[in-house]
Amino acid sequence: MTRRNESMRTIAIVNQKGGCAKTTTAVNLAGCLAHDGASVLVIDLDPQAHASLALGVDPESLDENLYEVLADEGGAERLAEVVVPAGERLHVAPSGIVLSALxxxxxxxxxxxxxxxxxxxxxxxxxxxxxxxIDCPPNVGLLTFNALRAAQEVIVPVEASHFAMHGVQKLLETITLLSERLGIAPEIRILPTLYDGRTRFARETLAEMRERFGDACFDTVIRNSIKLREAARRGLPVVLVAPSSNGAADHAALAAEVAARAPVRLEAAPVAEPREIVVEFRDAGANDVRIVEFRDAGANDVRIAGDFNGWVPDRGVVSSTRQEDGARVWRKVLHLQPGTYAYRYVVDGEWREDPTNPERVPTPAGPRNSLLVVR
Ligand SMILES: Nc1ncnc2c1ncn2[C@@H]1O[C@H](COP(=O)(O)OP(=O)(O)OP(=O)(O)O)[C@@H](O)[C@H]1O
Ligand SMILES: [Mg+2]
Known part of the structure; x- marks a missing residue:
């Protein structure tokens, strides 16, 4: 499809997980970009209409909303008619509960x-x-498909305090799969949100996200800020309600980063020099036990993370031993039900595919995951 409006940057805010700050990001990124002089349209694609409400627009009071634009082939020309002003240089294409019938x-x-x-x-x-x-609903249905089809960029807000690599990994796989099917290649960036730097867990998970996603992770982190909730309740972007709050500062930083940085493709972390590594999978007899052996002369710390342990390195490993056997050998015992599992090694903190296992699946976030089939 050729695009007529080449100069407009269309950014979809996507995550199927509820409550990870999609709407807060959409509204306040838009608010800050507009505050900095850009003209911005917020597209509220969530039938809950939280973005419309957070921009002071009551969907109940409107006769028309995005449903009119999306429900009929001929509706495309009508977008400008349903758009309502929401501040200086800021507009919203409002949602309504009727969108859930689309x-x-x-x-x-x-x-x-x-x-x-x-x-x-x-x-x-x-x-x-x-x-x-574009503010998306917390599911990957037709509305999110439409957003991905329209956007050249995707921002995935991820709650830094409840970060599960597994969920993000799954979402990125879904977006990639969809994109391939739709013949598009959006740029994807991860935004840590709801960050509470006082907890060690949040600090650690933020470090893990940065390591995992590298340049595809925004430098900006959105901290917890009560002012963001207050602003949403008042129907205004936080930059207008509490310009000196953390919430305003963080979204201003995000807007600056979005405006300044050309989108980057979500790429693998740099892969270190290959080392001599031997990995063996052995069935220990019982059908739900797997022993993983990892050999590496240079590594000091080897962990395994995958679908089976929520991508938390070594969680669920029932025994882990290290021997010197020419090379160092790590032996990890996992209890796995029959199934197919994606996994990676974390070698001295670096996420790597298993070099000796030819079974791999592509991911948008890294080179590939290795695949373990337990029959
Ligand atoms: N950084 C933050 N600090 C404090 N509260 C926040 C922050 N970000 C979001 N919130 C609050 O958390 C709640 C969920 O945020 P939000 O509605 O933006 O998430 P969402 O991903 O859009 O949710 P849904 O999946 O339901 O659409 C809201 O009450 C919002 O005001
Ligand atoms: Mg929302």
């Missing part, structure tokens, strides 16, 4: 028609914005 309404339509409704509506804008920021 998936059913379009069930019979061709996939390439029903997933490109929003993209076509944005392309049809006669007066494009500098930014269109």
């Amino acid at each position: 998936e059913q309404k379009l069930a019979q339509d061709r996939a390439d028609s029903r997933t490109t409704r929003l993209a076509r509506a944005l392309d049809a804008l006669v007066e494009p914005y500098d930014y269109a920021i």
Whole structure:
């Protein structure tokens, strides 16, 4: 699809996990970009309409919303009609509960028609914005498909205090799969949110995220800030309500980063020089036990992380021993139910695929995960 509005940056805020600050990010990133002089359209694709409400727009009071734009083939031209002002240089295309009926309404339509409704509506804008920021619902359904189809950039807010590598990994896989199917390649960036630096857990998980996602993780971290909740309740971006709060400072930093930094592709962390490594999987007899042997002359610390332990290194490993056997050999015993598991090694803090296992699956966030099949 050729885009008419090439100069408009369209950014989708996506995470199927509820409450990870998608709406807060959409509204306050938009608020700060507009505050800095850009023209911004917030597209509220969540039937809960939280972004509309957080921008002071009561969906109940409107006769029309995004449903009119997305429900019919001809609706694309109508986006400008449903947009309402939400501040200086700031507009919102409001949502309404009726959007939850869209998936059913379009069930019979061709996939390439029903997933490109929003993209076509944005392309049809006669007066494009500098930014269109799309707030997605907490699921990967038709509405999120439309967002991914329309966006060149994706921001994935991740709650730094309840970070589970597994969930993020799954989401990134989903986005990649979808993107491949839809023939698009959005830039994906991870944004740590709801960060409480007083807890060691949050500090550690933030470090893990940075290590894992490298440049694809924003430098900005959104700290916990009660002012963000207050601002949402008052229907205004935090920069207008409490400009000296942490919430305003963090979103201003985010806006600056978004504006300044050309989007980067989510790439693998640099891979170290290959070392001599031998890995063996051996069935210990009982059908749910796996022993993993890892040989490496240079490594000091080897852990294993995968689907089976929520991507927390060595969680669920029932015994871990290290022997000197020419090379150093790590022996890890895991209890696994039959199934297929993606995994990686964490060798001296560095996430690596298993070099001796040819079974691998691509991920958007790293080179590839290794695959372990337990029959
Ligand atoms: N940094 C923060 N500090 C304090 N409260 C926050 C912060 N970020 C978000 N919140 C609050 O957490 C709650 C969830 O945030 P938000 O609605 O942005 O998440 P969401 O991902 O959009 O949720 P949903 O999946 O339901 O759409 C809201 O009450 C919001 O005000
Ligand atoms: Mg939301």
